[in-house]
Amino acid sequence: MRIEHLRERSDLGVISTTALKSLGVSDPWRRCTPGGPWQRMHPGVVLLHNGPPTPDQHLTAALLRAGPGAAVTGAEACRRHGLPARGQEIHLLVPGSARGSGSLILERASPMPPSADVGGFPVVSAARAVVDACRFLRTTDEATALIAAAIQRRRCTPDELRAEARTNRYGTKLARDVLRDLGRAESxxxxxxxxxxxxxxxxxxxxxxxxxxxxxxxxxxxxxxxxxxxxxxxxxxxxxxxxxxxxxxxxxxxxxxxxxxxxxxxxxxxxxxxxxxxxxxxxxxxxxxxxxxxxxxxxxxxxx
Structure with missing residues (x-):
């Protein structure tokens, strides 16, 4: 099948190896070797060019790897909400068990939190995203800056952040400490x-x-x-x-x-x-x- 037809069946140039095989590409990985025309994004996920992936292609590949029902949280979700989050990892919540790879974090959530379409991607609330992002930060100042930005830009309220930190307590001590110390402070x-x-x-x-x-x-x-x-x-x-x-x-x-x-x-x-x-x-x-x-x-x- 011609590459144009493969791209039409893909999502932003991202496609699964299962889909490629169903379209007649018997050995997709052969085209992902160094110098080849494609590249491997995750196990079972291919990008139909060998140039640098865009942020949207990275996220599309991560969601394809995670499977149906996944939602974006953490630093990537914060950026989708317009917040200056640090961290290059892509953190996804999934309804079942799954295994991440590299900078892809797949975390089982039960129940799954609500998500909304943000730029074509399923993204959790800003409060949940901020609390999850803080789990991967190392300093109080980094967490304070992110929490303060979320409050100042009216993406969420302090009460919403506190509720998320109480509900999802694993790894949220930094966020809870900052919220307690921050009180009504805004920076x-x-x-x-x-x-x-x-x-x-x-x-x-x-x-x-x-x-x-x-x-x-x-x-x-x-x-x-x-x-x-x-x-x-x-x-x-x-x-x-x-x-x-x-x-x-x-x-x-x-x-x-x-x-x-x-x-x-x-x-x-x-x-x-x-x-x-x-x-x-x-x-x-x-x-x-x-x-x-x-x-x-x-x-x-x-x-x-």
């Missing part, structure tokens, strides 16, 4: 800010609180708010706050702070990470300066 930098604030005994219950003036006009939502002295602390992370128009929004926000008489400390995450002692001195000095003047007429408001 790795904010988590570090909470720790530093506790360390220097400038504690506050107001993280990501909304501040309004005496007329009820919203001023800003600082990362930390020291209500007793009217001091705002902003962790201005490029990763989470700086987009094409975010610099202008930051300047406008700072103008609102100044107009309301609020002192604000701005800290880059790199300084918080590399120079915590310096940041601590700056924050304590600002807190002292704020306490030495009349507190501005502003207050925390509940936003529904």
């Amino acid at each position: 790795v930098a904010e988590r570090d800010a909470r720790r530093l604030s506790r360390k220097i005994r400038l504690t506050t219950p107001h993280w990501n609180a909304t501040i309004a003036d005496a007329n009820g006009v919203i001023i800003a939502r600082p990362d930390a708010w020291y209500d007793n002295v009217g001091l705002a602390w902003e962790i201005d992370s490029r990763a989470f706050h700086y987009g094409p128009r975010d610099y202008e929004r930051t300047l406008t926000r700072n103008t609102r702070y100044a107009a309301a008489g609020i002192l604000v400390v701005q800290t880059l995450p790199t300084r918080l990470r590399d120079q915590p002692e310096v940041v601590a001195r700056e924050l304590k000095a600002a807190h002292k300066a704020a306490a030495a003047r009349p507190r501005p007429p502003v207050h925390v408001v509940e936003v529904t």
Whole structure:
């Protein structure tokens, strides 16, 4: 059979050896030898060219190897949800027993979690994908960054992540620890800010609180708010706050702070990470300066 006809029977150029044999190709592996026109993707799965496979071809081959009913989870599913997950492995959940190979992880799930069509592939929820991806991460910062991105980009809620981590406890200690420590924090930098604030005994219950003036006009939502002295602390992370128009929004926000008489400390995450002692001195000095003047007429408001 001509190669054009084989490609028509394939999915993105990916096809099983069983299908190839039914189409008259008696020895598919002979064409997958070094220098041959095809390549072996997984046992029983062939790609009908010898060039670098695309991400979609990698995933198609993995699903063909896994069999009917498989669903994508982990780092690959996170990327399909638009999240910056690390890890090159393809992690699939399958309804029955199966064996992976190389970077393909096949894990039996009972019951199978719900999945939805994302770009033509069966992908689990963002919460399940994130929790499964964290099982293969090694550091707290990596897991925090992924979880924070999922929450900030509104792919899932903290409660949904906690529910997944409780339901699927095997290997989820890192995710559960991060979720417990993260609380309502929205980035790795904010988590570090909470720790530093506790360390220097400038504690506050107001993280990501909304501040309004005496007329009820919203001023800003600082990362930390020291209500007793009217001091705002902003962790201005490029990763989470700086987009094409975010610099202008930051300047406008700072103008609102100044107009309301609020002192604000701005800290880059790199300084918080590399120079915590310096940041601590700056924050304590600002807190002292704020306490030495009349507190501005502003207050925390509940936003529904």
